[in-house]
Amino acid sequence: MSYAAPLKDMLFNIKYLAGIDQIQQLPGMQDAGLDTAQAVLEEAAKFNEGVLSPLNWAGDQNPTSWKDGVVTATPGFKEAFQQFTEAGWQGLQHPVAYGGQGLPKSIGASVGEMQNAANMSFALLPLLADGAIEALLTAGSPELNAIYLEKLVSGQWTGTMDLTEPQAGSDLAAVRTRAEPQPDGTYKIAGTKIFITWGEHELAENIIHLVLARVNGAPAGVKGISLFVVPKFMVNADGTLGARNDVHCVSIEHKLGIKASPTCVLQYGDNGGAAGYLVGQVNRGLEYMFIMMNAARYGVGVQGIAIAERAYQKAVQFATDRIQSRPVDGSLPAAGPIIHHPDVKRMLMTMRAYTEGCRALSSVAAAAYDVAHHSPDAEVAEQNETIYEFMVPLIKGFSTEMSQEVTSLGVQVHGGMGFIEETGCAQYYRDSKILTIYEGTTAIQANDLVGRKTARDGGQTAKALALQVETTEAALTALATPDALAVAKRLAAARLAFVDVVNFMAANAKSNPNDAYAGSVPYLMLAGNFMAGWQMGRALLVAHEALQRGEDTAFMQAKITTARFYADHILTKVPGLRDSIVDGAGSVTALALDAF
């Protein structure tokens, strides 16, 4: 099954919703305009469609395997990764100073989507390297960065994020891996890390593990965790590789999906201790890790959009080819392609609208990130940072939850064939299931949304966004086409529900935490749905303008239709969620524990 990057939709978002022209005005972004976006995306499409996509099914059929400590990737992955690094894709968004291309997230996010749509198992390798690079950029010393960054940015070496231990999953306070200071300023690391994605492989010369561990004598809990670099191979002063470090992959997991990406158990220090290098200051590891996790969380949200897009494309193809039954409206003389059946259209439209809505939201958030990181105006930068941070848990949580509904619909469109593995759509269904779990489960995102992103500022950021939505509603009402009015109506209802819930969260998060957190995930789903729906409303407005100008009529009409569908069929879920959250908190926690 081939994949075609949705270039038009990506460029529409970049141009009209993310506002690439404004981003291009920012210092250092002069070359990051629409032309660059188009050129980069077209190149990325070629690479991902041509090189990574054909390996996706192979990765599911011949998973990466482990034997005697050696992890062997699915055939073809090594060559593909070589092409990937040679083309410079790893450095796309990283600083020019370290050999990257320094492109904005507004462009990079679309490239990330393509990689993940083409081959999610593969794309995890650069995604985690991105995390390691972010962590070093944030907190690494110049000496450490001089050794590691360039080679990570080039893709010559890859990176991992080593947080989880058997007893420490969502609860990183429980991390036990130890770091013993050595006289030379380095540390000996010892412990077991699990669920380490691409924690071992032979696709690159070296693997740079970013590891959470406790320095001897550190305080208990989250305030005693430090971050270390632990290379697979020691690095000599001249940058060449030395001896194998004391970190070994003792097994990989047998998983539901993303089977080509090895999920490793890494054993540190069984032979005297792995050499580790402190990143930043002692006991501030979690703080740094959160910076790199925020980047990764956005990236996982994009994975959701990516796999939803791929599932959608496959379902459309099947629905166009498969002949079964005459349409109910008699529009064909006999049995025809199932895409003629209203319920098949409903499924495909649901897949499409969710995907486009989440893509639009991620694009707008990427723009906020770029402004936050490049604007010379501190206030503007801070405002945008706040908006970006509010949106990250929505992008991570909502886009991944929706991806499971979308990939499930993808199987459903295929009927009985969907249940047969060779058809391929079941792989997307299985692969997507990890997305609501890793880099913080949906509940963890929702805690972040309720606590740090809503209650902490008394709901101010959320309500400022609601005010912006009101402006969009007003513009839709002024436009006054039936589609615009319908979208305005549903947006308004959703906004009122959203504000109610924001007030509820602000009022209860501290004083009545059980009630607030009982509704945390429904709030995330409500807010993600609403924010994505808002972007679809904005998209309708600009598509209408573009239509007036005669620009790409078919695309703009489809965008308006999809926005209308989103409002009618997805935004309509919002008021019910408000009722559950605000009126139904008590029944979530009422059952006695022994009655479960």
Place this chain on the structure above:
Amino acid sequence: MSYAAPLKDMLFNIKYLAGIDQIQQLPGMQDAGLDTAQAVLEEAAKFNEGVLSPLNWAGDQNPTSWKDGVVTATPGFKEAFQQFTEAGWQGLQHPVAYGGQGLPKSIGASVGEMQNAANMSFALLPLLADGAIEALLTAGSPELNAIYLEKLVSGQWTGTMDLTEPQAGSDLAAVRTRAEPQPDGTYKIAGTKIFITWGEHELAENIIHLVLARVNGAPAGVKGISLFVVPKFMVNADGTLGARNDVHCVSIEHKLGIKASPTCVLQYGDNGGAAGYLVGQVNRGLEYMFIMMNAARYGVGVQGIAIAERAYQKAVQFATDRIQSRPVDGSLPAAGPIIHHPDVKRMLMTMRAYTEGCRALSSVAAAAYDVAHHSPDAEVAEQNETIYEFMVPLIKGFSTEMSQEVTSLGVQVHGGMGFIEETGCAQYYRDSKILTIYEGTTAIQANDLVGRKTARDGGQTAKALALQVETTEAALTALATPDALAVAKRLAAARLAFVDVVNFMAANAKSNPNDAYAGSVPYLMLAGNFMAGWQMGRALLVAHEALQRGEDTAFMQAKITTARFYADHILTKVPGLRDSIVDGAGSVTALALDAF
């Protein structure tokens, strides 16, 4: 992972919601009272917990395999099936005249749930034999039935339903398998059938295939399809087995789930034609098949409930064992079992409420079936038949759709461990995916609901049920506890939405079919949700009464809490669905086909 049959909940439904005392008053049902129910269910629990459940994971790990036409079941299945038949489980609901026990569906449905919760792949074997038995009971000649029924009812032989062909899935009009009349009154059957569950195996002496085929010269389309019995081994006049018939399993599918149940491609007539025996009259095959499919559809709905229950039990166990983070309300001094976290409770309560709601609805429908089949009062029988038929697409469609949400939540509760196959919950997630597809996809159920069950009588049956719900609301309002009032409020809102949609369907199904069928699945989800919620409202009322009598306090309180949760968190989805269906039909079919 062990399974414990939810005996208390099943018996609560049988006693209070299905009204077993009334069923016992019906002719021939004298021995089918609550005591019998309890004895049978306890025995079934022992068998399914002890024999079938331990083989469930084995079936996933060592799927049934095919080699040179021979299908070898997962080790242990053959012995288990022998125990199954020896204990007489196959005949539970079948006529005493053919060696069955003649128990009502009100009892049999719970036994079916246990079998499927214990081992869905295994349970498909008797489920399909049930279908074959139903078909023969409906339309088989006395001669045919004399040969086949007793051995099917005993489980000595098993049965299959052979409908699907590569070009004929949902669209049975496209069936091409041929039946050529022979001078002796038999037929030679030739063609290819696919997706035949347990179409070949060595667990029983013989396999009786019920096959849809076209007699030479029959009219095109659905009116030219006949039903045939095709035995794997020919049956001699004395009942002993003769030569192998010309039907062969040429391959089995590699599937997402239910891997221990072979899904066969059956080739008929490659060596001169398989001997087949007409069931009933020529060209009425589809009619008979629908009778047996209705039984099977109810059974598949129960499979959804079953796997949801099993996923729930496993998730509760994990949430009770897994220690991670301190509860937000500070109710524990340190990290504790994750079941203390509000969002974990929300997930578990969602799983529980869906499962209990659907179980209650299936129990009430079973009672309607029993009354319809045993009441001496023709009018009462017909009313109950109408109610049962209205509920079958809801039970099939809603219980299976909800089972996918529930099994997905089950994985989510397990966090990262959920994605690891050895944990076991991913199996339920994979297994459940077939349920919305086979025996008619959710869309096929929804077509049935809109066309035959709603529009045909102008929404009369649906609205009569809504009137009954109003009575329940009145009783809840009169009870006036906070829980009862909350449930009444949500039921009333759901009822108004339901009636709106019923009117919409009755008005549009013929005149404006695209609009009606654009909302068919949302209508099914709305109606299923509402009907199950109604049963939870009824359950609250009887649980309250039972509490007053001091009956099983913990259970009754939990039932009330679960009913309240259902109203707050599941019924609240209903009004939004109404808006989508009634106001949003146009946007489902608006996109140009070439814009997908």
